[in-house]
Amino acid sequence: MNKPPRHRLVPTNVAALAVGVTEATIRKWVTRGKITRYGTPGRLEFDIEELTEIAIRRQP
Template sequence: MEYVQPPAGTLTTSLAALAVGVQPATVRDWVRRGILTRCGGSPRRPVFRVEDVQAARAAAKPTRPGQRPVKVA
């Protein structure tokens, strides 16, 4: 089931990615790494709190040698 409009104060994976300027795969990676947690939805259609998505974008990410720096808008 795709949301026509997610519950107030929440974002789907696609909307979360659009809101912070990353790809949806990045949002899914944040979930896998424990940087971002789901607040509801279903396993295939998770929703995230707006505040959590913004905090995940600002969170310090581990870097590897030679990795390009992340530009924060």
């Protein structure tokens, strides 16, 4: 039986570095629904592939 793909998760500070924004911006994007939040309460984590897609779209 095939398992669904697992998300490769990174913490907020790495997510911010990956996209080139501040940690506060990452948290705002979560509340606005722009990015998916994973992890447990008190520990935000983000899918590196989703972050990569956002970074590519943000490039001029």
